[in-house]
Amino acid sequence: MSFQINKLYYGDYGESKNGAADISTQQTNKAEWPLWEVFIRSKQGLDHKHVGSLHASDAAMAIENARDVYTRRMEGVSIWVVESKHIHASNPDEAEALYDPANDKAYRHPTFYDLPDEVKYM
Amino acid sequence: MEQDFEKIFQDKVDREIRIEPKDWMPEKYRQTLIRQISQHAHSEIIGMLPEGNWITRAPSLRRKAILLAKVQDEAGHGLYLYSAAETLGITRDQMYEQLHTGKAKYSSIFNYPTLSWADMGVIGWLVDGAAIMNQVPLCRTSFGPYARAMVRVCKEESFHQRQGFEILYVLSKGTEAQRRMAQDAINRWWWPSLMMFGPKDDESPNTIQSMKWKIKRFSNDELRQKFVDVCAEQVKVLGFTLPDKDLKWNEERGHYDFGEINWDEFWQVVQGNGPCNKERLDARKKAWEEGAWVRDAALAYANKKAKQKQAAA
Ligand SMILES: [Fe+2]
Ligand SMILES: [Fe+2]
Ligand SMILES: [Fe+2]
Numbered sequence: 046m047s048f049q050i051n052k053l054y055y056g057d058y059g060e061s062k063n064g065a066a067d068i069s070t071q072q073t074n075k076a077e078w079p080l081w082e083v084f085i086r087s088k089q090g091l092d093h094k095h096v097g098s099l100h101a102s103d104a105a106m107a108i109e110n111a112r113d114v115y116t117r118r119m120e121g122v123s124i125w126v127v128e129s130k131h132i133h134a135s136n137p138d139e140a141e142a143l144y145d146p147a148n149d150k151a152y153r154h155p156t157f158y159d160l161p162d163e164v165k166y167m
Numbered sequence: 168m169e170q171d172f173e174k175i176f177q178d179k180v181d182r183e184i185r186i187e188p189k190d191w192m193p194e195k196y197r198q199t200l201i202r203q204i205s206q207h208a209h210s211e212i213i214g215m216l217p218e219g220n221w222i223t224r225a226p227s228l229r230r231k232a233i234l235l236a237k238v239q240d241e242a243g244h245g246l247y248l249y250s251a252a253e254t255l256g257i258t259r260d261q262m263y264e265q266l267h268t269g270k271a272k273y274s275s276i277f278n279y280p281t282l283s284w285a286d287m288g289v290i291g292w293l294v295d296g297a298a299i300m301n302q303v304p305l306c307r308t309s310f311g312p313y314a315r316a317m318v319r320v321c322k323e324e325s326f327h328q329r330q331g332f333e334i335l336y337v338l339s340k341g342t343e344a345q346r347r348m349a350q351d352a353i354n355r356w357w358w359p360s361l362m363m364f365g366p367k368d369d370e371s372p373n374t375i376q377s378m379k380w381k382i383k384r385f386s387n388d389e390l391r392q393k394f395v396d397v398c399a400e401q402v403k404v405l406g407f408t409l410p411d412k413d414l415k416w417n418e419e420r421g422h423y424d425f426g427e428i429n430w431d432e433f434w435q436v437v438q439g440n441g442p443c444n445k446e447r448l449d450a451r452k453k454a455w456e457e458g459a460w461v462r463d464a465a466l467a468y469a470n471k472k473a474k475q476k477q478a479a480a
Contacts, residue, residue, distance in 0.1 A: 077260045078466060080253065097316070098250040100259060102465035103472065114246050117239065118323075137189045 080129040081107040083114075085121035093125050101126075180381050185311035188254035196380055200310050201255050202271075203382065205262045208248035209273035212266075213447050215241045217281040218290060226284060233330050234287060240327065244320045251312040267452050274298075275433060276363050278441030285338055285345075285352035291331015293353075293360040293398065299324050300390050301364065309381040332401070339405045346407075353402070354410040361425075362433045364391040392422055399423045 078100040084093035096115050101107035107126040115121065151157045160167065172191045179186065186192055215238050222238065225231035249259055265271035276294055281287070302324065305317040338349040368386040377383050395414075402409055413426035435441065 076463065076466065077258060078462065097247055097312075098253065099246060102462075103469040106465065106469075113239075114243050117236075117243060134189065137187065138191070 078102045081111075081126045082129050082132055083107075083111045084125040084127070085111070085115055086123035087121055089122055093123065096120075098129060104128075177379070180309050180379075183307075183381075185314060186309050187311045196382075197255050199377065199380075199382065200313065201252055201257050204248055204252040204255075204313055204316075205257065205265065206272055208245045208252060208262065209266045209271055210277065211241050211245035211248060213273045213277045213451060214294075215245075216447055216450055217277055217279070217443075218287060220281050221284060221287050224284070225287075230287075230334070237291070237327050237330065240323045244323070247316040247319055248313075251310075251316040254312045263455060267448070267455060269439065269448065272437060274363060275436040275441065276359050278436050278444045278447060279356070279359055280443050282355070283348050283352055285335065285349040286356070288331050288334030288338065288349065289352040289356045291327050291329075292335060292401070293331075293356050294363070295324055295327040295331060296398070297360050297363040297394055299328060300394050304384040304390075307381075307384065332405075335405055335407075339407065349405070350407050353407055357410050358428065358432075359436075361391060361395070361428055362436075364388075364394065366430065366433070395423050395425050 079102075080098050081101055081104075082098050083096050085096050086093045099107065099110050099114055101110050104126055108124050111124045111126055116124070147153075173193060176186070176190075176192060176196075179190075186196075218234060218238050218241075222231060222234050225234050249262060252262060253259060262271070266273070276297075281290070299321065302317055302321055306314055306321055308314045308317065335349050335353075338345045365387040368388045399409060399414060399416075411426045413424060415424050417424045436444070439445075
């Protein structure tokens, strides 16, 4: 299949203008600061939620940068950072095998049970 | 096998299920996104330069604080987008390299100079305004990290446009000289702003592919028309005019008609021959090169600390 994208986006002038064919994606530069994933608690009582990533030389700098990049408008009261290489993720290709068994266990949900209408507050 | 994956992928896109970085995707989809997201990121980063030019010369402390906050937001937008692109397997340094060597492009609008304070008003109103029109549909683009980054960006953009319009509104109530300055800025930025939507749509089958993948949801001309319609009304509030003698309400179409865009100028600027292309890239490269020792020192310090911690344990 071969085609060229001719719809252009903000700041994007098409493949012919930058040779997207040679976009290579091997990591080559060892001097690059490591990548960190950022999690933010938006307010007291809520869970930390993933918001994105950034580069920093160490954890302290990652937290400082996360404050500037992700909380300029009081979006958070607490920040977690984890170096991206330490994140282990489930494999999306196995999603079916992983979550399917939950599908046929409807009895785990309260609506599965037929009770007489007279029963209140349950 | 490949065929099956392709089918599952397209099926997800059709059902408005977002594609996430680890999901299977056609190689062409991945490359198109890398190109698009990184060039969008570069636009945010280079876009700081024309406005940065006026931070020290803003006419009041209020205006200076606002402009600083806006430019800082643009840095943030660049960073959200770089981080979204990195989920596709390209590194930050590779993207910088593509920018610095001129292989990657950024929005042509930032290759025009900012000559007066009124330019800060016009950039907010027209340039951020055009960016918003482009960006709002991208909040629903098919690739999850890009869509989420755009949601953050769009939330922040509306202050950018409003502060710009406010600058012009104040100037419109000012002296004759201030009104002249504002009208001159509008005259210089109007046509380049229309060019921000990109070339005229073409109807090749290739174009249809990117629509099918739901990376893009509206055509360039559709968005451009919408922008013209909105601005033609807003400019009346200011009591200024848009520099287009063909601009006229078309009752039948329910849209404004407008004049022919100078596409030759557009391609000249894209190809590097705009008034400020060299200046912008030079500024960017200088910052990168002169910051090298800071990046190295921070890394050396972090490595030393890590070793000390290990030795103590
Ligand atoms: Fe922008
Ligand atoms: Fe922005
Ligand atoms: Fe903006």
